[in-house]
Amino acid sequence: MAKKNRLKDLSFGQRIYITEILKGLRLTLKNMFLPKFTMQYPEVKFDPPASYRGRPVLAMEENGQERCVACGLCSRVCPALAIEVQAAETENEKERYPVKFEINMLRCIFCGFCEEVCPEEAILMSKDYELAFTNRADAIYGKDKLLTPVSKLQDRINFVRQFK
Amino acid sequence: MPKLIIDGKEIEFNPGQTVIQAAKENGIDIPHFCWHPSLSISGNCRVCLVEIEKMPKLVISCSTPATEGMVVQTQSEKVVAARNAVMEFFLINHPLDCPICDEAGECKLQDYAYQHSVGESRFTEEKNHKEKRVELGPNVMFDGERCISCSRCIRFCDEIAGKKELTFIKRGDRVTITTFPGKKLENPYSINVTDICPVGALTNRDFRFKSRVWEMAPTKTICSGCARGCNIDVWTRNNEILRLTPRFNNDVNSYWMCDNGRLNTFKHINANDRVNGPHIRKEGELIKVGWDEAYAKTLSELKSFAKDEIAVLTSASLTVEDAYLVSKFVRSINVKNFDFVKNIVPGSGDAILIQEDKTTNAKGVELMGVDSSKGGLKFDEIISHIESGRIKAVVLIEQDLIGLNSAFEKALAKLDFLVALATNFDTTTSLANVVFPASTYAEKNGTWINFQGRIQRIRPAVTTIEMERSLDGMSLSRWDKFGTDFDSWGKSQKNDARPTWKIISGLANAFGTKYKFTMAEEIFNEIAHTNPLFSGLDYDVIGERGVQLKTETMQIPPLAGQKKVKI
Ligand code: SF4
Ligand code: SF4
Ligand code: SF4
Ligand code: SF4
Numbered sequence: 001m002a003k004k005n006r007l008k009d010l011s012f013g014q015r016i017y018i019t020e021i022l023k024g025l026r027l028t029l030k031n032m033f034l035p036k037f038t039m040q041y042p043e044v045k046f047d048p049p050a051s052y053r054g055r056p057v058l059a060m061e062e063n064g065q066e067r068c069v070a071c072g073l074c075s076r077v078c079p080a081l082a083i084e085v086q087a088a089e090t091e092n093e094k095e096r097y098p099v100k101f102e103i104n105m106l107r108c109i110f111c112g113f114c115e116e117v118c119p120e121e122a123i124l125m126s127k128d129y130e131l132a133f134t135n136r137a138d139a140i141y142g143k144d145k146l147l148t149p150v151s152k153l154q155d156r157i158n159f160v161r162q163f164k
Numbered sequence: 165m166p167k168l169i170i171d172g173k174e175i176e177f178n179p180g181q182t183v184i185q186a187a188k189e190n191g192i193d194i195p196h197f198c199w200h201p202s203l204s205i206s207g208n209c210r211v212c213l214v215e216i217e218k219m220p221k222l223v224i225s226c227s228t229p230a231t232e233g234m235v236v237q238t239q240s241e242k243v244v245a246a247r248n249a250v251m252e253f254f255l256i257n258h259p260l261d262c263p264i265c266d267e268a269g270e271c272k273l274q275d276y277a278y279q280h281s282v283g284e285s286r287f288t289e290e291k292n293h294k295e296k297r298v299e300l301g302p303n304v305m306f307d308g309e310r311c312i313s314c315s316r317c318i319r320f321c322d323e324i325a326g327k328k329e330l331t332f333i334k335r336g337d338r339v340t341i342t343t344f345p346g347k348k349l350e351n352p353y354s355i356n357v358t359d360i361c362p363v364g365a366l367t368n369r370d371f372r373f374k375s376r377v378w379e380m381a382p383t384k385t386i387c388s389g390c391a392r393g394c395n396i397d398v399w400t401r402n403n404e405i406l407r408l409t410p411r412f413n414n415d416v417n418s419y420w421m422c423d424n425g426r427l428n429t430f431k432h433i434n435a436n437d438r439v440n441g442p443h444i445r446k447e448g449e450l451i452k453v454g455w456d457e458a459y460a461k462t463l464s465e466l467k468s469f470a471k472d473e474i475a476v477l478t479s480a481s482l483t484v485e486d487a488y489l490v491s492k493f494v495r496s497i498n499v500k501n502f503d504f505v506k507n508i509v510p511g512s513g514d515a516i517l518i519q520e521d522k523t524t525n526a527k528g529v530e531l532m533g534v535d536s537s538k539g540g541l542k543f544d545e546i547i548s549h550i551e552s553g554r555i556k557a558v559v560l561i562e563q564d565l566i567g568l569n570s571a572f573e574k575a576l577a578k579l580d581f582l583v584a585l586a587t588n589f590d591t592t593t594s595l596a597n598v599v600f601p602a603s604t605y606a607e608k609n610g611t612w613i614n615f616q617g618r619i620q621r622i623r624p625a626v627t628t629i630e631m632e633r634s635l636d637g638m639s640l641s642r643w644d645k646f647g648t649d650f651d652s653w654g655k656s657q658k659n660d661a662r663p664t665w666k667i668i669s670g671l672a673n674a675f676g677t678k679y680k681f682t683m684a685e686e687i688f689n690e691i692a693h694t695n696p697l698f699s700g701l702d703y704d705v706i707g708e709r710g711v712q713l714k715t716e717t718m719q720i721p722p723l724a725g726q727k728k729v730k731i
Contacts, residue, residue, distance in 0.1 A: 071264065071268070072378075072379065076642075081642070136650060
């Protein structure tokens with residue numbers, strides 16, 4: 001390619017520079033009068049759509065029992081090794097349940113693979129994006145923090161079902 | 165040798181072999197559920213159908229003898245279609261509860277459903293319901309819905325364990341497995357049925373729900389339950405042993421192991437009573453101290469006794485390497501009262517696997533010169549001399565003497581000084597003045613010589629604080645590989661324990677003898693160089709299946725490179 005003589009390639013309008021500045025200013029001024037998208041968080045909170053992937057939670061049935069059968073698939077698929085499940089036997093018809101279910105929120109990358117692989121629709125991505133801790137131990141969420149009533153997750157369940 | 169052609173490949177076979185056997189030996193895998201290389205042919209699962217030229221219909225390869233010039237197709241359109249159809253029938257009544265089933269991950273039905281099935285069911289009716297959670301015996305649980313009626317478990321009991329305990333009842337899709345009236349599945353080999361059951365119908369009650377199979381790391385090692393030395397896999401997760409399974413070795417244990425070996429030889433390893441760091445008795449209490457302090461204490465105490473007031477007793481389950489170094493050390497300090505403790509339970513053996521000798525390496529310990537041949541006292545004499553007060557100090561290596569026979573408690577209580585190298589605190593250590601923490605068989609490298617004279621390797625499956633899984637070449641699960649110390653599963657218990665040869669090496673150092681060994685393998689190489697019985701052997705040659713020693717021509721040369729040290 002022939003060497004570009006840059007000065008020679010510019011038009012007169014470009015060469016005097018001021019017209020380009022005015023074009024830019026026009027865009028800025030226009031946006032000053034368009035509606036604003038910025039939210040005043042934390043005074044105003046963002047309510048994400050169903051497709052949003054916040055922290056994973058465990059679905060809890062009305063009788064207080066988890067849906068999870070501790071199959072360990074989420075733990076196996078998790079690319080960040082965030083999930084630890086320990087199974088045990090129950091008297092229920094589904095004879096397996098998680099005595100221990102922990103997600104390390106420092107490890108989780110909110111990919112949603114766990115939700116995708118779960119055969120029981122038991123682990124779901126919630127709308128909770130407020131995750132702050134002051135030490136490592138607090139970042140490990142056990143069943144107490146993970147279990148969420150199914151009624152609160154209906155939005156996400158409907159969304160997930162579209163893609164089954 | 166006659167030849168046949170399978171999938172266009174010409175292969176040789178031994179007359180009398182079936183098509184599936186000939187194929188297996190040549191690396192061609194024909195799918196099968198009911199056929200097992202060690203059991204009789206049942207031919208009921210129909211998955212191993214193949215097409216044979218000039219035969220009008222597909223035939224099952226497990227019961228069709230191979231003949232000269234036979235042309236077999238295992239992948240033709242007809243075979244694949246038939247296999248898919250058979251799989252569809254299997255899946256009709258199968259509950260497909262893989263997420264709950266313990267077999268998932270090592271289930272033949274699951275694997276074949278992926279490999280040989282169309283992936284969709286045309287069955288819309290209600291599935292058959294059968295009994296679940298049936299306790300067939302003390303160790304095995306049965307789930308009737310998952311059973312595919314292959315009869316492997318029945319044939320195992322009849323043919324291998326020699327106890328007719330299981331049978332089919334009912335007909336058609338109601339057929340199920342049960343024990344004979346008034347009987348239980350309680351033969352000493354019962355848990356093997358859970359290994360050969362191709363699905364999750366039979367499960368090991370000790371292991372149920374503990375872990376998914378892919379979360380554990382298997383280590384190829386040897387069972388420590390008796391002198392048979394069954395080849396096993398030790399399955400660890402988070403540095404904890406969760407189960408043992410047999411590993412095929414035709415010369416030792418075939419595909420099997422006994423229930424006692426499977427259930428009772430690993431629980432002490434992760435128990436809470438492990439000796440964690442050296443301990444010295446101060447004012448009646450065992451107090452944890454540093455290694456150097458424990459060595460110094462042992463040295464100064466032992467020096468205060470005459471040599472014939474000291475005895476060294478070892479277990480017959482030391483590794484060859486441990487026994488070699490112990491022997492070398494004991495000779496070097498000129499202690500003659502030296503023997504190993506036998507543990508033979510008459511009448512406990514059988515003609516299948518279980519041996520009466522409950523130790524793992526009596527042959528090896530003997531070969532390494534753990535004996536009184538230098539003019540010392542034998543085990544029984546040592547005990548009577550302790551009782552009469554003529555032996556005042558004992559070094560007891562990896563042997564819970566009182567656990568073996570509580571009658572020894574009286575003798576040990578008389579001692580002025582007792583040093584114990586022990587894995588767990590027990591009644592014997594409660595009498596000891598110094599306790600050194602010995603690694604268990606699952607925390608060290610080494611070799612054992614079984615009752616046949618076969619030398620086999622043990623490998624570490626659990627780490628002590630001195631070890632690191634990946635640096636020490638141990639098997640790794642995904643969690644071992646990518647976990648950190650900050651993960652909850654990374655915070656597993658690790659004990660401050662050392663293999664016996666290392667403890668002895670430290671003790672010898674205190675006595676002024678330096679052994680330059682840094683690994684068990686180096687000790688073994690020295691043995692191989694100095695003892696003709698082991699010549700040409702190293703850890704690689706012994707490998708995964710072991711090597712038969714020529715024990716008929718057994719000669720035990722004196723130990724090499726000994727140095728006498730005054731104490
Ligand atoms: S969202 Fe992804 S990273 Fe987070 S727990 Fe699930 S699988 Fe693991
Ligand atoms: S995949 Fe679902 S059912 Fe399985 S352990 Fe995870 S949450 Fe539980
Ligand atoms: S229980 Fe297992 S081994 Fe026994 S017949 Fe059923 S599937 Fe076969
Ligand atoms: S026969 Fe002996 S070596 Fe084999 S599994 Fe049983 S106890 Fe262990």
